[in-house]
Amino acid sequence: MTPANDLLNSSHLYAVIAEVLDEHIRIGRLPPGLVLLEKPIAEVFQTSRAPVRRALAELESRQLIQRFDGRGFLVGPPAQSVRPIRTPFKALNLSLGAQADAALQTRTSWERIYAEVERSVASCLVFGQYRIVEAELAEHYRVSRTVARDVLSRLQERGLVRKNQSSHWVAGPLTAKDIRELYELRTALEPVALRGAMQQTPRATLQALRARCTGRDPSQWTAEMIDRIESDLHESLLLATTNDRLAENLRHVQLPLVETERFLRSLGLPMDPRIVDEHRIIYELLLHDAVDAAAAALIEHLHAESRRSLIHLKTAAVFSDPPPLASYLARRVDD
Numbered sequence: 001m002t003p004a005n006d007l008l009n010s011s012h013l014y015a016v017i018a019e020v021l022d023e024h025i026r027i028g029r030l031p032p033g034l035v036l037l038e039k040p041i042a043e044v045f046q047t048s049r050a051p052v053r054r055a056l057a058e059l060e061s062r063q064l065i066q067r068f069d070g071r072g073f074l075v076g077p078p079a080q081s082v083r084p085i086r087t088p089f090k091a092l093n094l095s096l097g098a099q100a101d102a103a104l105q106t107r108t109s110w111e112r113i114y115a116e117v118e119r120s121v122a123s124c125l126v127f128g129q130y131r132i133v134e135a136e137l138a139e140h141y142r143v144s145r146t147v148a149r150d151v152l153s154r155l156q157e158r159g160l161v162r163k164n165q166s167s168h169w170v171a172g173p174l175t176a177k178d179i180r181e182l183y184e185l186r187t188a189l190e191p192v193a194l195r196g197a198m199q200q201t202p203r204a205t206l207q208a209l210r211a212r213c214t215g216r217d218p219s220q221w222t223a224e225m226i227d228r229i230e231s232d233l234h235e236s237l238l239l240a241t242t243n244d245r246l247a248e249n250l251r252h253v254q255l256p257l258v259e260t261e262r263f264l265r266s267l268g269l270p271m272d273p274r275i276v277d278e279h280r281i282i283y284e285l286l287l288h289d290a291v292d293a294a295a296a297a298l299i300e301h302l303h304a305e306s307r308r309s310l311i312h313l314k315t316a317a318v319f320s321d322p323p324p325l326a327s328y329l330a331r332r333v334d335d
Contacts, residue, residue: 013111017045017055024094025064030075033082036065037072040089048115057236061200067208071228078204110150113141117151120326121160122259125174126313127322129332132161132169136328158252170332174256176310183306185253190234190302191295193250196241198291206287209237213280218273223265229279234258257309264312267323272308 021041024030036056038049045052056073059065065073068084076082117137124130138148152169155161161171209232216225234254239247265271278301285294322331 013047014051014054014058017041017047017051018058020045020094021055021059022062022064025059025075029092029094031085032074032076032080033085034075035068035072035084035086036075037089044089044094046112048119050115053231053235054239057240060205060236061202061240063202063204066204067212078202078208110143110147110154113143113147114151114154117141117326118155118158118160118255119259120329121155121171122256123263124322124325124329125160125172125256126260126264126316127172127319127325127331129170129172130325131330131332132171133328133330134169140326140328158255160256171329174260174313176313179257179306179309179313182253182257183302183309186250186257187299187302189246189250189253190238191298193238193241193243193246194295194298195291196243196246197237197239198286199242200240201237203287205237206283209233210280210283210287213276213283216276218276221271221273221276223268223271226265226271226275227262229276230258230261233279233282257305261305261309261312263323264316269312269315274304275308278304 021030021036030036038052038056041056042049042052056065060067060073063077065075066078066080068074074082074084121130121132132152134145134148134152137151138145141148152161155171156163156169161169164170212232213229235251235258239251241247241250278297282294282297282301285291285297
């Protein structure tokens, strides 16, 4: 565990969340069998779901929680058979502790909204070019224009937005060339991340991940289930690599593609059931300690994902009126 006096110095919000949950599990405040879901936890910690997802992955690596066949995680080590307890997370009235509370409260204003803005911007890219209206962004989140500008400046550093000749903030479009180049980067980075993640991934975790990819008729897979399976591999597992810099760079490479696919699936675009088999094969190879073969299968999966993304890009082009997006995103025709 991270010492309490190190929490204030932690640059990772997920580490703060993980330590609070870790302590409450160890003292029995979070009992064995309690169902842990990302959204309720994010609401308690007043953050987005991304750091919560990584915190849960960290607790799983410590074997304090196990994946739940239903949804989310159960408190208790993988080998322990427990009965699910569905208690509203807010009703537990967790004590964050002075150190953790200070670490959460001292986050600057831009950090509180950054992840949500990042996802919203990433989701719009496939539909063309958008202008991000700074004043409306500030009003939407009830923050100052300075805070909104800080968020946009950080999005600019990550290549998601830029300023045009009129000094307006713009994002997109995500082109076929962009998709090919991003997937080329992913095929270079993700196998390396996979090898790093395997150094600290319990066998029981891999078995649970494989189990989520089996036992269903292809027609029964929903968009939410596919999202969860994709997140299991590309976010929870790969981003748990021991190389933090690799994980950070990989997340930014993944972001436009992952959020675009997630958003398009939510609109009802047809899903390729082969996605599930591609994930299952990777887990089966890992369970047989065939890491090199699993890395090769991961590359093949990413090649298939690239082809699917290019098809989805063509499909998105037929939207004369794109689906509703955040109020601060205004569609543009030219730069």
